[in-house]
Every structure is written in structure tokens, then in C-alpha cells.
Amino acid sequence: MKIxxxxxxxxxxxxxxxxGLEDLLAEAVxxxxxxxxxxAEQIEAVFVASKAPGEFNHQLHLNALVSQMFVHYPxxxxxxxxxxxxxLALVAAEQALAAKRYKTVMxxxxxxxxxxxxxxxxxxxxxxxxxxxxAGSSFPGLYAxxxxxxxxxxxxxxxQLSAVAVKNHHQAMKNPQAHFHxxxxxxxVSQSSLVADPLRLLDCSTISDGASAVILxxxxxxxxxxxxxxxxxxxxxxxxxxxxxGRESLTALKATQKAGKQAYQQAKVKPKEIQIAEVHDxxxxxxxxxxxxxxxxxxxxxxxxxxxxxxAEDGQVAVNLSGGLKAFGHPIGTTGIKQVAFLAEQLEQGxxxxxxxxxxxxxxxxxxxxxxxxx
Amino acid sequence: MKNLPAxxxxxxxxxxxxxxxxxTVVTATYVRIPAEEYKLQAPYSFxxxxxxxxxxxxxxxxxxxxxxxxxxxxxxxxxxVPHDDQKSVIDYRLKLKKI
Amino acid sequence: MGIVSYGAYLPQLTIFLAEIEKxxxxxxxxxxxxxxxxxxxVPDFDEDSATIAVEAAGQALGRGGDKKKISSLFIGSESxxxxxxxxxxxxxxxxxxxxxxxxxxxxxxxxxxxxALQIVASFVLSGFGEQGxxxxxxxxxxxxxxxxxxxxxxxxxxxxxGKTKLLAKMLATYSVAADIPDFWRRVGESYPQHAGRxxxxxxxxxxxxxxxxxxxxxxxxxxxxIDFCIFHTPNGKxxxxxxxxxxxxxxxxxxxxxxxxxxxxYAGAAMLAxxxxxxxxxxxxxxxxxxxxxxxGADSFLFETTNLxxxxxxxxxxxxxxxIAKLEKIDYQQYQALMKARHH
Numbered sequence: 001m002k003i004x005x006x007x008x009x010x011x012x013x014x015x016x017x018x019x020g021l022e023d024l025l026a027e028a029v030x031x032x033x034x035x036x037x038x039x040a041e042q043i044e045a046v047f048v049a050s051k052a053p054g055e056f057n058h059q060l061h062l063n064a065l066v067s068q069m070f071v072h073y074p075x076x077x078x079x080x081x082x083x084x085x086x087x088l089a090l091v092a093a094e095q096a097l098a099a100k101r102y103k104t105v106m107x108x109x110x111x112x113x114x115x116x117x118x119x120x121x122x123x124x125x126x127x128x129x130x131x132x133x134x135a136g137s138s139f140p141g142l143y144a145x146x147x148x149x150x151x152x153x154x155x156x157x158x159x160q161l162s163a164v165a166v167k168n169h170h171q172a173m174k175n176p177q178a179h180f181h182x183x184x185x186x187x188x189v190s191q192s193s194l195v196a197d198p199l200r201l202l203d204c205s206t207i208s209d210g211a212s213a214v215i216l217x218x219x220x221x222x223x224x225x226x227x228x229x230x231x232x233x234x235x236x237x238x239x240x241x242x243x244x245x246g247r248e249s250l251t252a253l254k255a256t257q258k259a260g261k262q263a264y265q266q267a268k269v270k271p272k273e274i275q276i277a278e279v280h281d282x283x284x285x286x287x288x289x290x291x292x293x294x295x296x297x298x299x300x301x302x303x304x305x306x307x308x309x310x311x312a313e314d315g316q317v318a319v320n321l322s323g324g325l326k327a328f329g330h331p332i333g334t335t336g337i338k339q340v341a342f343l344a345e346q347l348e349q350g351x352x353x354x355x356x357x358x359x360x361x362x363x364x365x366x367x368x369x370x371x372x373x374x375x
Numbered sequence: 376m377k378n379l380p381a382x383x384x385x386x387x388x389x390x391x392x393x394x395x396x397x398x399t400v401v402t403a404t405y406v407r408i409p410a411e412e413y414k415l416q417a418p419y420s421f422x423x424x425x426x427x428x429x430x431x432x433x434x435x436x437x438x439x440x441x442x443x444x445x446x447x448x449x450x451x452x453x454x455x456v457p458h459d460d461q462k463s464v465i466d467y468r469l470k471l472k473k474i
Numbered sequence: 475m476g477i478v479s480y481g482a483y484l485p486q487l488t489i490f491l492a493e494i495e496k497x498x499x500x501x502x503x504x505x506x507x508x509x510x511x512x513x514x515x516v517p518d519f520d521e522d523s524a525t526i527a528v529e530a531a532g533q534a535l536g537r538g539g540d541k542k543k544i545s546s547l548f549i550g551s552e553s554x555x556x557x558x559x560x561x562x563x564x565x566x567x568x569x570x571x572x573x574x575x576x577x578x579x580x581x582x583x584x585x586x587x588x589x590a591l592q593i594v595a596s597f598v599l600s601g602f603g604e605q606g607x608x609x610x611x612x613x614x615x616x617x618x619x620x621x622x623x624x625x626x627x628x629x630x631x632x633x634x635x636g637k638t639k640l641l642a643k644m645l646a647t648y649s650v651a652a653d654i655p656d657f658w659r660r661v662g663e664s665y666p667q668h669a670g671r672x673x674x675x676x677x678x679x680x681x682x683x684x685x686x687x688x689x690x691x692x693x694x695x696x697x698x699x700i701d702f703c704i705f706h707t708p709n710g711k712x713x714x715x716x717x718x719x720x721x722x723x724x725x726x727x728x729x730x731x732x733x734x735x736x737x738x739x740y741a742g743a744a745m746l747a748x749x750x751x752x753x754x755x756x757x758x759x760x761x762x763x764x765x766x767x768x769x770x771g772a773d774s775f776l777f778e779t780t781n782l783x784x785x786x787x788x789x790x791x792x793x794x795x796x797x798i799a800k801l802e803k804i805d806y807q808q809y810q811a812l813m814k815a816r817h818h
Contacts, residue, residue, distance in 0.1 A: 119409075119414055120411050123410035133433070134434045135435075136434075136435065136468075138406055138410045141404050144406075145404050152402070196404045197404050197405040387564075439518035439520055439521075452529065454518075454520040454525050456520065467524070467525070
């Protein structure tokens with residue numbers, strides 16, 4: 001039973017003053033239905049992902065909000081998992097499809113972050129950390145600790161961190177939906193102001209609004225052009241300690257390693273067969289760790305590989321061609337889904353055969369990996 | 376975020392068993408752009424400290440504006456976290472001081 | 475009954491009076507020479523009287539005393555963190571004391587710490603518990619540009635009192651109090667007011683002399699028979715004059731004059747001076763201490779050290795002199811920033 005991506009849609013990502021949370025959701029619902037050439041009533045259930053609609057928008061009961069956008073009020077459920085809400089919503093949908101409860105479902109993520117002031121937003125984001133164990137932390141602070149550890153153990157350099165940001169901003173120039181269409185030099189990134197040593201402003205993904213939806217289906221007869229639709233070959237879902245204090249390693253995200261192995265195993269694919277990937281670069285160090293943890297480079301060599309261009313469009317594996325979280329944007333709950341939507345589009349255009357999406361929650365407590373095939 | 380009384384009270388049960396404990400900094404950062412809750416104390420250190428096999432590891436803020444780095448010997452002290460709000464219960468926390 | 479253990483804590487930052495003189499456009503060295511104070515301690519933005527009390531008491535409990543036997547805790551301060559909610563309970567919680575505890579906060583300007591000492595002494599003496607903890611701690615505030623800015627500083631000391639294993643016996647105590655309005659702070663005001671020259675003869679000297687003379691009479695002792703004297707230190711000038719007038723020598727007074735390097739720690743002052751003297755006293759030596767609190771009163775005490783003090787001291791670290799030696803200098807700009815951050 002193949003799970004295919006029947007349709008996909010991502011809104012423009014950015015500071016979208018004209019659109020509230022509901023507007024973003026509506027745009028993604030209609031956009032993905034149009035892309036799939038499906039009628040609304042064909043969606044049997046909806047899986048909604050959002051990190052903090054309560055804190056950002058004072059809107060909970062999001063499943064109901066989305067369900068009412070369909071004439072037939074399909075059953076809907078909201079999945080929470082901090083930055084990996086999107087990935088987890090996909091997992092929940094895949095499990096429902098595997099159980100044969102539904103044949104065609106929509107997985108939709110949205111985040112409206114810009115109505116709050118920046119410091120308040122930083123605080124809301126830090127809710128993904130362990131509130132009891134990590135008081136005083138902030139997201140940049142936690143990833144800064146990981147960066148310090150990686151730099152100390154493997155000699156990863158400031159320049160190598162900057163190379164991630166430079167590459168992703170460059171690649172976003174070709175993505176019309178991206179939040180940022182602005183390139184930076186290595187010096188500009190390396191000299192941007194310090195946020196939490198050693199991470200600087202341009203090492204960090206920023207605050208963005210946006211929504212994305214994919215329609216997953218096992219209904220070979222119900223979906224137009226079924227054969228050409230991209231397929232989800234496998235997925236993995238793993239966890240690790242919420243607080244850094246409980247981690248075995250500070251230089252690898254074990255959750256990513258485990259989820260990656262599960263996805264590769266189910267897909268019957270080896271890491272080196274992946275040609276294009278969207279990985280979770282919430283901070284530049286996160287991409288360096290991800291390309292090591294997902295098996296493309298040896299532990300400790302991710303920085304060097306990035307600086308040497310091995311993850312550029314023409315490299316060994318094209319990482320974050322969309323611009324990643326850094327330049328495409330990171331409307332938190334949307335991210336896991338927009339990664340898959342972007343890859344689906346790339347696969348449909350025929351440029352690649354095998355793709356991988358990697359979504360992480362918090363400082364690495366949750367990880368979801370999807371392996372996709374052209375058809 | 377206001378310091379909620381019940382939460383403060385559950386937290387203060389932990390104070391006496393941690394104050395005075397000594398450990399070594401595993402890794403530390405200096406938070407310059409903080410979350411709203413900590414904006415009055417920025418910049419401040421945030422570190423992962425190893426307190427040995429029986430107590431394990433803990434993540435804590437540094438005192439004042441003291442900069443901590445990997446390998447520093449530290450001890451836990453009792454300090455304030457300043458807030459804008461003059462009405463809530465005063466936010467006393469465990470912090471790290473270089474020995 | 476007497477002192478079972480003691481501890482002291484000074485915040486790590488210090489500002490030299492020369493910096494404040496420059497900021498107040500005074501001739502550099504003039505105020506410092508007149509007050510006989512060179513520098514004062516400055517609390518970090520995340521320290522207050524409660525955190526200082528915990529540090530001092532932590533040192534005391536680390537050196538001696540028994541948490542489970544302490545059934546009274548009194549803390550004197552002019553800068554209690556709350557107007558309503560006792561510093562004592564927070565300090566007890568942080569120290570892990572037994573919940574069987576008599577406590578309430580004290581204020582009587584700079585003599586609140588020694589008043590705590592006297593109250594705890596009476597608890598122990600009367601059998602209301604085996605041991606008690608008395609703390610004097612302050613983060614004194616002064617209005618920028620005011621004379622008090624030169625000396626208002628921060629610090630604290632804690633004493634565990636009990637009946638056995640004494641480092642020093644409390645032989646006698648005597649207090650005086652009268653309504654003398656030399657220094658006060660109204661509710662809602664950030665800074666205190668003072669009555670200028672009125673604070674000297676009719677206030678400080680009157681009460682200090684009264685209490686001390688009464689104590690000497692009661693104990694039938696002459697100044698020559700006492701080894702150390704300690705008088706409250708609003709500056710370095712007043713205690714020197716008090717000692718001279720009462721018949722003590724400058725040698726008897728000298729070990730207590732830490733005010734020169736730490737400023738006036740208000741409710742902590744006399745207690746810290748006592749700690750500094752105990753840090754070096756030999757067995758069998760007598761110490762006379764008279765504190766002073768504006769508003770106004772004075773507490774006088776007579777202590778006598780035992781053999782145990784010198785013996786136990788050998789294992790201790792971080793004496794008052796050592797903490798003074800570790801003070802880190804800051805400039806006026808940094809000082810202002812820290813003072814500004816205090817009202818949170």
C-alpha cells in the first residue's frame with residue numbers, strides 16, 4: 001500500500017501582516033486541494049500542526065478551526081511537538097493511513113508569530129525546553145551549548161558555521177516563497193552581533209509567518225495522475241532527553257540518528273542514495289550536525305563539508321535547496337510539512353529521484369525523518 | 376511571566392539540597408539576547424554543569440554577568456532574577472558562581 | 475551561652491571613594507580622608523539582603539552549628555526584600571532549617587543585626603531551643619549625590635548561638651533606646667533622610683556611650699581589662715572617637731576597622747566587625763561590642779573567646795580579610811548601572 005503525496009501547497013513565508021492564523025490556514029487548504037485537483041469532500045480527515053497558537057494567537061481548538069473550513073467538517077486533530085509538530089502530524093497521518101482508517105487525508109501546518117513582540121516570541125519559543133531543568137535557557141542558548149561542544153571536540157570553525165547561512169540564503173534566491181531574498185558573505189555572517197556565544201544573529205533562523213499543506217493518499221483510483229505522484233517510502237520517529245543535561249552526546253542528536261535509521265530501513269534506501277534533502281537548520285550548527293547524523297558525512301566533518309560546497313546544489317547531496325529554516329523561513333509548526341511540500345515539488349519536476357526531510361523538536365528531543373521517492 | 380506562588384513554592388523545596396554543591400562546567404554560553412523573562416539580567420551565562428555521579432548534570436544560569444567557560448569549577452548559590460514587575464513574588468533561583 | 479559558629483559574606487565588587495568624589499565634583503581624596511574610608515562594597519544586581527544572609531549563614535553552618543537544633547532565626551536589615559513577607563522564612567528554606575522555627579524580621583537601622591543577636595541569645599538562654607541563628611545583612615541605598623553615597627555598602631554576618639561547644643561566651647549585654655530622629659526612611663521612599671550634624675553627638679555618641687558605660691559598670695570592667703573593642707562604623711571617624719572617649723586605645727580598636735575597605739554595611743556592620751575580630755582573636759580574650767541604630771539605640775555586648783575558637787579556625791577558609799582581598803574594582807559608570815538595576 002503506497003502512500004503518495006497527492007497535492008501540496010505552501011504560502012509565502014514572511015512577516016505577513018495582512019494575514020492572521022486563520023487566513024494562512026485557509027490559503028493552504030485551498031491551495032493544496034487545487035494542486036491535487038481534489039474536491040474538499042474527498043479529504044477524510046485533517047491533521048493540524050502548530051507549535052503555539054495559544055501563546056501567539058490565543059487560539060486553541062485549532063483542529064475545529066480547520067475542520068470548519070471544509071463543507072463536510074472532516075474529523076480533525078491537532079498534533080503538538082514544538083518545532084517538530086509538522087513532522088509529527090505527518091507521522092500521525094501516515095499511521096491512520098496504514099491502519100486503513102482513511103485513504104485520503106490533509107496534513108496542514110501554520111504558525112502566525114509576528115503579532116507578538118520579539119522578546120515575547122523568544123520566550124514562547126523557549127517553552128520547547130524543559131521548564132524545570134532549563135530555567136534561564138533560550139533557544140539560541142541551548143544550541144550555543146551544542147555549538148560550543150561541537151567546536152571544542154571537532155574543531156568546527158566560525159567560518160564553517162557561516163558557510164551554512166551563506167549557502168542557504170544563496171539558494172533561497174531561487175525560491176519565490178522564501179522569507180528572505182538576500183544574500184550574505186561569510187564575513188557578514190561571522191561579524192553579525194552575538195546572540196548567545198558563539199552563535200550570532202545570522203546563525204539563527206528568525207521569526208516568520210506561514211502555512212503549508214500536503215495531501216497524503218493511498219487511493220490509487222481516487223487520485224489523478226497517481227503514478228506520477230511522489231511517494232513516501234519510509235519515515236522514522238525518535239526521541240531523546242528533553243534537557244541537554246540528560247543527553248549522552250552533545251555533539252550528535254541521537255534522535256536524528258535513530259529516526260534516520262528507521263526511515264532508511266523502511267524505505268530500503270542507503271544514506272548515500274539521497275540526492276536532495278531539507279534538514280532542520282534552526283541554527284547553522286544544527287545543519288552541520290544533521291548532515292553528519294543522517295549519514296552523509298563523518299561525525300565532525302559536517303562543517304568542512306559545507307565550506308567545501310559538498311551540500312550545495314551541485315554537491316554530493318543538495319541540502320536545503322529551498323533556503324532551509326534559515327532563509328526559506330521557520331514558521332515553527334509549518335516547517336516539517338513545508339519541507340515535504342518543497343521536496344514533492346522538486347521530485348515532480350523530475351530533477352531528483354530520492355529525497356529526505358528532517359524535522360527536529362526543541363534542542364533535539366524529538367526527530368522525524370521522511371524518505372521520499374519520485375513516484 | 377509572573378512568578379506564580381505555587382510554582383515558586385514547589386521550586387523552593389529544592390533549594391537547600393542544591394545550594395553549595397560544587398561541579399565542573401561541561402559547556403557554557405553567554406546569553407546576550409534573552410527571552411523576555413530574563414531581559415533585565417542579560418548578558419548572563421548559561422551552562423551545563425557536571426556535579427558528579429550521584430547528583431548528575433544540571434543546566435543553570437550564572438550569577439550577575441559573570442562569564443563561565445568549559446572546565447570552570449563552580450558552586451551553586453542563591454540569587455535573584457530581576458523582573459520588571461513590582462507586584463509578583465520575588466524570583467529567587469539557583470545560580471552558578473565560579474569558585 | 476555564646477557563639478557556636480559564625481560566618482561572613484561580602485559582595486565581590488568594590489568602588490573606591492575617589493570615583494564617587496570625582497562624580498560628585500569633590501576634591502579627590504578629601505571625603506575619603508575625612509571619613510577615613512577608602513572603598514566600599516557594591517552588591518551585584520542579583521544580590522539582596524536575603525541572598526547575602528544565606529551566604530553568611532551558609533558559611534557559619536559549614537563551620538559549626540546544627541541545622542536541626544536551630545529553633546530561632548532573626549534577621550536584622552534596613553533593606554528587607556519585602557515590605558510584607560519575612561526574609562527569615564526564605565533564608566530558612568534556602569538553608570534547609572527545621573520547620574520548627576521562631577522567626578520574624580527586625581528593623582532598627584544599623585543595630586537590627588545585633589538586636590537579632592540579643593533576641594536569639596535570650597531564646598537560647600531561656601531554654602526556648604538549643605541553638606539559634608542571628609543575622610545582620612544589608613544592601614544599603616543612598617541617593618546619588620548625597621553624602622551617604624560615600625559609605626552605604628552591602629554585606630552580612632551570621633552567628634549561631636548555643637549553650638555548648640562555644641567559640642566565645644556571651645558574658646553580658648545591655649541596650650538603650652530613645653526617640654532620637656537622626657535618620658529615617660518613610661514608607662514608599664527609596665532613599666533615607668538624615669539630620670546632618672545632629673546624627674553625631676545627640677545620637678550616635680550619646681547612645682553608644684550610654685550603652686557601653688552601663689555595660690562596663692555592670693560587669694565591673696575597665697577598658698584596660700578588655701582586649702578588643704568594636705563600635706558601629708558609619709565611617710572610620712566615629713568609632714575612633716568613641717574608643718578614645720571611652721578610654722580604649724586605637725590598638726584595641728584597629729582589628730575591627732574593616733569599614734575602611736568595605737564601607738558601612740548598616741545592619742551587617744557591627745556583626746561583620748565582630749567576625750573580623752574573631753577571625754584573629756586568641757583564646758581567653760575579651761571583646762566589647764557596641765552597635766548603634768539610628769532612631770536611636772545601641773546594643774552593647776561582652777564576649778570572651780575560648781580555646782575552641784583558635785583550634786577550629788585552623789580548618790577554615792575565606793576569612794573576612796580574605797574576602798576583602800578578593801574584591802574587584804568597578805568604576806562609577808558600572809556602579810550607577812548596578813544601583814539602577816536594584817529596584818527590581
